[in-house]
Amino acid sequence: MVTDHIHELEVEESEEYISRSEKKRRSTAIQKIGEELASFPISAIRSFNLPPALLQEYEELHKITKHEAKRRKMQYIGKMLREVDIEPIRARIEEVQEGKAAVAADFHHLERLRERLIQGDKEAMDAVLELYPDVDIQKLRQLVRNTKKEMEKQKPLKSSKLLFRYLRELEQG
DSSP: HHHHHHHHHHHHHOOOOOOOHHHHHHHHHHHHHHHHHHHOHHHHHTTTTTHHHHHHHHHHHHHOOHHHHHHHHHHHHHHHTTTTTOOHHHHHHHHHHHHHHHHHHHHHHHHHHHHHTHHHHHHHHHEEEHTTTTTHHHHHHHHHHHHHHHHHTTOOOOHHHHHHHHHHHHHOO
16 A cells, blocks of 8 residues: 555656646647637648648638637637647748748838839949849839839829839849
8 A cells, every 4th residue: 555655656756747827828828829820811721731620620710700709719729739739830830920021021121222212322223233133224214213203293103113023023033
């Protein structure tokens, strides 16, 4: 009898003790990952290689319109996620978000470059010529000139959009 009690103590010590608070924090973190994943379109969610049952739950979630029903479905998805290795999902979410941030940064860079060209910044023109050796300088100057004219006449900025597209084409190579 005493040996049974000692054996039970050894088993308890060898198992990792997790407090209720820690379990709750982990559960909340998994729930947040589930919610982040739910914010993606269903076509993107399919690329995450989720178990079929979990993917089906996300597909159903995207069809639900009522708030309370969505909340309950998210709770259930969170429960299912606790049984799945969450690290590959978390890594994929970060990868996608970093890609979106990079695209946004490129977009803002091109917008600033376009504005500097329109303002007649000589350094911006030199930078474009240096960065993009295959640039059609005549086309670039024409787009800048047309944009300035449209701004002066307060017309729709068609040329400004064309200038941005041209810069984006140069950036993409």
